[in-house]
Amino acid sequence: MTPRWARKGRLAFLFGTPAMLGLITFLVIPFAMAIALTLTNQKLLSPQHVQAVGLANYERLLGLKVMRQDGIASSDGHVTFPRIRDVTRSSPTLRPYRPLGAMTWESTRFVLLARDPVFMRSLLNTALFAVMVVPLQCGLALGLALLVNAGLCGQRAFRTIYFSPVVMSMVVVAVIWAFLFNRDLGLVNQALGWLSGGQGTRIDWLGNPATAMPAIVIMSAWQGAGLQMLIFLAGLQAIPTELYDAARIDGATPLQRFVHVTLPGLSNTIAFVVVITTIAAFGLFTQVDVMTQGGPANATSTVMFYAIERGVRDQDIAYGSTVTVVYFVLIATLAILQQRFFARRAGAR
Amino acid sequence: MRRPINSRTAAVRVGLYAIALLFVIVFVSPFVFMVMASFKPNQQIFGDLGSFRAFLPVGAVSLQNYRDVIATSGIGSYALNSAFITVSTVGAGLFVNSLAAFALARLEWRGKGLVLGLIVIMLIIPLEAIAVPMMLLVASLPTLGFDGGLTIQWSWLDTRLVQIVPFVANAFSIFFFYQAFNDIPRDFDEAAYVDGATPYQVFRHVIVPLSGTTFATVAIIQGLAAWNQYLWPVIVVPSAEARPLMVGLQQFFRFQTEWGEVMAYATLATLPVFLAFVFFQRWFVQSVMGSGVKG
Known part of the structure; x- marks a missing residue:
């Protein structure tokens, strides 16, 4: 039974006000502003009057x-x-x-x-990045989780080490990898040279439009996989061991146990991991800003990078906001579609 | 029949250890390279890259890069800015968000369900989606200063304030606290109320002492985000005075050819996080595993 004291709404209001004030000022209002600004020609500093321009920003951005x-x-x-x-x-x-x-x-x-070929290029680059990084990162994370969960001695140490890049700043990681990807001296090319026995040409990873995005994909998966690994581990530990025992008694091979016990048991976790990894992938910014500045020849320009270029560096707030609104609609749609996809697959089983 | 199976499982285990160790090398070697290069002169870093010497403290190892980077890059003041921003965000955030979560989890009032629903919706709006309009907003907020008399300046751009205040209230933290507080048996509150405690006393002396792990987890998540934040200061802090550590590193990296010094900067910027990670490793891991399953 709640005492009379606790039933007072006024007190709850007092306790909640600082947080709600913060969230309204720095989340709800900017979100509303984002949508409103896209219908204007707002600049950061401009002698011109702000005018309503209807959907002109969207036409300029998306016109095909x-x-x-x-x-x-x-x-x-x-x-x-x-x-x-x-x-x-x-x-x-x-x-x-x-x-x-x-x-x-x-x-x-x-x-x-x-109308805006650089935005279209950025959108395509971002989608390409997501298509490459999501399977790579989630697959690597699942593999690492299975490895850590296999009952090896020192599994907690392995878990900690695989997770460690996640807590490091992406700027630090990008700076280190910019050296590793160096054409003449980088360790990535050195390692490839050893593996191929000195064969093959040296790749100018970040300087070549064809390899710059794959290089960022490799680095991003390396940095982030530990996070998804931990989520998979939590999922693995939630699968009842009786299921494995039963499968073993029935004579299931390790592969059959993986396909018929582990994967179904992880289906919710997989859906969650794929959705959060996709959303994070579409926000790609820091790696690009530190390593390539969108180059070479716009090959690594992304939606977020383009939004900052237009909205902040050119101070075209309205147009930059339009890019971010399109970005939000995109990730919200993707998240809903993926959720539906996974829910239907779970239902079909 | 038994022996072949045993030797096979033994072989599998050896293989698993080999793979596990290979991944240890993959995940650790870039950091080892960073630290080793930070102690070496530029010429030697180039020379060592072709061999395992890149991962060993050999040759003309010295602290010269560190002396140079501290003297020339401004890292000292950037580190102070980042430390101030992180401590302020975490300190204020823990108080404000846990108090709001207490009101949601432990007090009865009309509209509670609605507010909780709104907070869950706010969870899905990423900073990226609102950063550009938020720049316009903070460019017209007032700051009080003191310059002979009280002064008001109508912009938050280029301040430490603008890197703290927007991140204090956090929908995820509120939700995380809310879930943890809900798991605490209500008998504890009732016993305290019977003894004449006020709701704030219940919060302060019943709920908070029982939620140490939750506070540690939220502090780690918000603190890490504050220390490593990059996108937001790139937008609102163009000049050097309030610049945080990571933006400083990006600038230093872009306009420097001294690899050893860049690596010394990167090592120094990573050191506090690394130490915190080593000491509070359990909570780091818990913060992800807990939030991932529930969220």
């Missing part, structure tokens, strides 16, 4: 068009197309668009045009 061009066949059968820039410049509706990619099919060319 497909242009169809008919080729001109010359007498020798060679097909040529008009220059894209000439076409977009002469058309008032296509003028703000820049080419993103093109596909030629017989004598017709389809050109994908974007």
